[in-house]
Amino acid sequence: MTCVFSTKAQTEDMRQPKIGLVLSGGGAKGFAHIGVLKVIDSLGVKIDYVAGTSMGAIVGSLYASGYSGKQLDSIFRSLDFDKVINDNLPRSSKTFYERDNTEKYAIALPFNNFKLKLPSALSRGQNVFNLLSRLTLHVNEIDDFEQLPIPFFCIATNVETGEQVVLDSGSLPLSITASGAFPSLFQPVNINNQLLIDGGVVNNYPIDELRAKGMDIIIGVDVQDDLASREDMTSAPDVLLQINNFRTINDMKLKSKKTDIYIKPDITDFSVVSFSEGKKIIENGKKAALEKTLELSTLPKLNTNNYRTQLNLIHNDSISINGISLVGNERYTRSYILGKLKLKGDETVSYTDFNRGVNNLVATNNFDSFHYDFEKSDDKEGYDFVAEVEESTTTTFLKLGLHYDDLYKSAALVNLTKKRLLFNNDIASLDVILGDNVRFNFDYLIDKGFYWSVGFRSRYNQFEKNVNAELLLDETQIEDTGINKLEVKLRDQTNQFYLQTLFRKDFALGIGAEHKRLNIKSETITINDETDEFEFENTDYFSAFGTLVLDTYDDKYYPSSGVYFNGDFHTYLFASNFNKGFDRFSIAKAEMGYAFRISEKICFNLQTSGGFKIGDNSTNTLDFALGGYGNNFINNFISFLGYDFISLTGNSYVKAYASANYEIFDKHHITIEGNWANVDNDIFDSGEWFTLPDYRGYGFGYGIETFLGPIQAKFSYSPEQRKSIWYFNIGFWF
Numbered sequence: 257m258t259c260v261f262s263t264k265a266q267t268e269d270m271r272q273p274k275i276g277l278v279l280s281g282g283g284a285k286g287f288a289h290i291g292v293l294k295v296i297d298s299l300g301v302k303i304d305y306v307a308g309t310s311m312g313a314i315v316g317s318l319y320a321s322g323y324s325g326k327q328l329d330s331i332f333r334s335l336d337f338d339k340v341i342n343d344n345l346p347r348s349s350k351t352f353y354e355r356d357n358t359e360k361y362a363i364a365l366p367f368n369n370f371k372l373k374l375p376s377a378l379s380r381g382q383n384v385f386n387l388l389s390r391l392t393l394h395v396n397e398i399d400d401f402e403q404l405p406i407p408f409f410c411i412a413t414n415v416e417t418g419e420q421v422v423l424d425s426g427s428l429p430l431s432i433t434a435s436g437a438f439p440s441l442f443q444p445v446n447i448n449n450q451l452l453i454d455g456g457v458v459n460n461y462p463i464d465e466l467r468a469k470g471m472d473i474i475i476g477v478d479v480q481d482d483l484a485s486r487e488d489m490t491s492a493p494d495v496l497l498q499i500n501n502f503r504t505i506n507d508m509k510l511k512s513k514k515t516d517i518y519i520k521p522d523i524t525d526f527s528v529v530s531f532s533e534g535k536k537i538i539e540n541g542k543k544a545a546l547e548k549t550l551e552l553s554t555l556p557k558l559n560t561n562n563y564r565t566q567l568n569l570i571h572n573d574s575i576s577i578n579g580i581s582l583v584g585n586e587r588y589t590r591s592y593i594l595g596k597l598k599l600k601g602d603e604t605v606s607y608t609d610f611n612r613g614v615n616n617l618v619a620t621n622n623f624d625s626f627h628y629d630f631e632k633s634d635d636k637e638g639y640d641f642v643a644e645v646e647e648s649t650t651t652t653f654l655k656l657g658l659h660y661d662d663l664y665k666s667a668a669l670v671n672l673t674k675k676r677l678l679f680n681n682d683i684a685s686l687d688v689i690l691g692d693n694v695r696f697n698f699d700y701l702i703d704k705g706f707y708w709s710v711g712f713r714s715r716y717n718q719f720e721k722n723v724n725a726e727l728l729l730d731e732t733q734i735e736d737t738g739i740n741k742l743e744v745k746l747r748d749q750t751n752q753f754y755l756q757t758l759f760r761k762d763f764a765l766g767i768g769a770e771h772k773r774l775n776i777k778s779e780t781i782t783i784n785d786e787t788d789e790f791e792f793e794n795t796d797y798f799s800a801f802g803t804l805v806l807d808t809y810d811d812k813y814y815p816s817s818g819v820y821f822n823g824d825f826h827t828y829l830f831a832s833n834f835n836k837g838f839d840r841f842s843i844a845k846a847e848m849g850y851a852f853r854i855s856e857k858i859c860f861n862l863q864t865s866g867g868f869k870i871g872d873n874s875t876n877t878l879d880f881a882l883g884g885y886g887n888n889f890i891n892n893f894i895s896f897l898g899y900d901f902i903s904l905t906g907n908s909y910v911k912a913y914a915s916a917n918y919e920i921f922d923k924h925h926i927t928i929e930g931n932w933a934n935v936d937n938d939i940f941d942s943g944e945w946f947t948l949p950d951y952r953g954y955g956f957g958y959g960i961e962t963f964l965g966p967i968q969a970k971f972s973y974s975p976e977q978r979k980s981i982w983y984f985n986i987g988f989w990f
Contacts, residue, residue, distance in 0.1 A: 724902055752899070795877075
């Protein structure tokens with residue numbers, strides 16, 4: 257009886273019509289495909305072939321590789337598409353040098369042969385490729401897409417010829433990455449020496465190609481825009497989008513008639529980047545499919561023993577990597593690349609660590625693309641890792657930034673960065689800062705990673721400010737003159753030669769030698785009628801130094817996780833003749849912090865810092881000076897809310913700081929802050945460092961993250977002074 261039933265079922269299956277599914281492109285609107293697939297699954301409809309373009313290719317390929325509509329719903333809802341699309345690499349994946357670069361420039365433009373170029377795209381699509389590689393690992397050994405659980409193909413566009421390219425074999429994650437490479441958003445993908453972009457440019461609904469595969473009935477899901485009215489076209493991008501839609505919409509008028517079951521979800525309120533509204537879009541797709549329930553329910557059904565119940569889609573947290581093969585590297589050695597990836601072969605690596613390694617490599621910006629595949633090993637369990645890199649030919653960049661703060665005032669930053677100036681692994685960078693206070697920074701680094709790197713940096717800073725007289729005058733001079741504040745002009749030129757090595761990636765240990773020329777003048781004090789300015793300092797200092805830095809903060813300005821430590825020890829050995837009473841002294845200081853999150857919106861940052869002088873105390877211009885708000889302060893200036901810049905001085909200090917950050921909505925922050933300090937001469941000898949704080953300051957701020965950097969306004973109050981101070985900042989600090 258069982259045999260007769262089985263034979264009858266097979267005969268009926270042979271007579272069943274073949275069902276094809278075509279999914280159009282549409283960016284975030286393609287989430288509607290998932291809602292449709294959930295309905296198809298609930299009705300048990302058997303799909304014999306899937307075709308898609310762009311987002312339709314991504315969703316369609318995952319469905320064809322074995323995921324159900326419900327599983328895709330769960331996967332897509334869990335993703336942060338902002339990070340996936342923008343190649344938002346974690347801060348921890350960047351070298352210390354690269355962190356400084358990305359945290360002070362608003363714009364970076366390729367600059368080759370004295371000509372500016374625009375980047376080929378906003379994102380290289382690396383995070384998209386990484387995600388798709390992991391999601392399709394269970395079918396990675398399949399090169400012919402007809403051998404997938406459901407046969408599949410997708411459409412891409414050859415950007416050089418404008419011709420359609422049907423991708424039905426090769427690397428599945430690379431193919432669907434190419435099909436979804438939206439022009440200007442994602443860079444083109446090189447497959448078989450063809451430069452490919454989004455298939456929607458030439459064919460956003462490949463129904464004819466799907467029909468040619470022998471499909472009898474085709475279900476089509478269309479998530480393309482209709483033509484906009486004049487009222488809806490309010491900007492130049494709206495007009496350009498309308499022009500681009502002319503062809504695809506006209507094509508759909510013909511193709512929709514060729515579709516046996518045509519499903520058109522309501523996506524009028526959404527755009528191609530409405531990823532945050534994925535839940536609503538999926539629901540709209542489900543509603544549209546339910547309206548076609550009658551037609552869908554008449555289609556052939558899946559056998560109960562189908563591939564979805566047989567396929568194991570439980571993803572492991574790690575992957576076993578055996579052999580490693582690299583292709584395309586010429587300037588950068590195998591050891592350099594594997595060092596960044598932190599791979600050595602014959603090991604089991606967690607996906608978290610693997611993705612972190614990929615981020616480390618990509619963050620160097622030495623490679624235009626990095627694609628890889630996991631191939632089943634022949635002789636053992638696990639995979640062989642096969643990677644192809646394309647080294648970047650762009651080595652020169654022009655970078656720009658803008659900034660305003662209460663100390664340096666307005667400033668415009670122009671930077672020229674040159675990679676591979678003398679060696680394959682070196683980088684030179686020159687900042688010229690124009691504005692109220694002209695400054696410059698020059699950096700040169702031969703980066704050898706975990707070996708000893710060699711660097712040179714030169715920096716010039718200047719500003720004019722009222723400062724605490726104790727920084728420049730002794731107690732007798734202050735009593736004689738009655739001056740508490742001095743209006744000074746400070747000029748600081750610092751040159752450093754250093755060696756640096758990394759260990760455990762986030763630790764940087766450095767040693768070096770420093771020359772500092774410090775010039776401080778003031779018109780507040782005059783010696784005679786002929787002298788307009790009194791010169792407090794005009795000294796060249798020579799010192800040796802050591803540094804130890806640990807930095808796992810996820811964000812420099814609004815950290816929500818990670819720890820931070822920065823220790824510095826300077827021994828001043830010589831000084832020029834201007835400082836006639838100079839004797840050797842040392843200054844030690846350290847700062848540490850811990851950031852953590854208690855909810856999706858609220859996080860805290862706790863910090864403590866301190867420093868002290870050892871040896872001669874006759875030179876006080878390099879003592880600690882607390883006050884003001886900011887980053888990247890020079891010498892031993894320390895920010896302290898509630899007080900103006902350089903208000904609290906001494907040769908030693910301790911400080912505690914705490915902040916609560918509430919992100920009321922994306923990139924908008926409300927902060928509540930407090931800091932407490934003791935600062936004076938020799939507080940570690942007197943025991944004052946362990947007493948209740950002499951100085952307190954509290955702040956309330958509002959900040960916005962922009963492409964220029966943070967825009968911040970802070971209101972602060974000091975109980976000791978019984979007065980308030982406002983701080984303002986626009987743009988990255990430099």
